[in-house]
Amino acid sequence: MNMTSIKRGLPAMHPGELLREDLIPALDKSKTEIAKLLGISRRTLYDILDEKQPVTVAMALRLGKLIGNGPVFWLNLQRMYDLEQAEKTLSAEIEAIPTLHADTSQR
Template sequence: MNTAPIKRGLPAMHPGELLREDIIPALDKSKTEIAKLLGISRRSLYDILDEKQPVTVAMALRLGKLVGNGPVLWLNLQRNYDLERAQKALSAEIEAIPTLHAAATLT
């Protein structure tokens, strides 16, 4: 069984990039107003937009409600981003770990 990740050519996107480049400009509201609508500080929003902080479950709920697409997209973006970064950072260590297989049982 092949467990290698599928490569699609593009690196995983931090959710802050989507917010910064597409969502906030389309909403036609200031970042200060967006932060207020989300119930968070401007600093928290700017940290996400600058890709310095992850989108947490609570933030995904807030963003999903604000833009009407639910939390799953935001969580998936963050998960894929984190996974790709960890795979790059830990590739040598992960490669050294053997893959074990359960012994077949006789029936």
């Protein structure tokens, strides 16, 4: 698969950015209250909001329940962000790897 085919428009967003910029302000609750509702420390929430920590499977379950959109949304957001970051970091190494094609005519 060509890595450029993954991109479709906007760059991938860290889940913390969406929480920080859009969702928490719309919820009309303090960050302390959000952390309490999620059952996590304020530090953990702040690390996610500051994009210092990824959204793990456990955190995706918590966020999905709190926001009401399920864990898959949060995992996909994190996955696309991680993939884009890795693509930037490893682009030269990945470019050097050949693409092999299996000969299926022998079957």
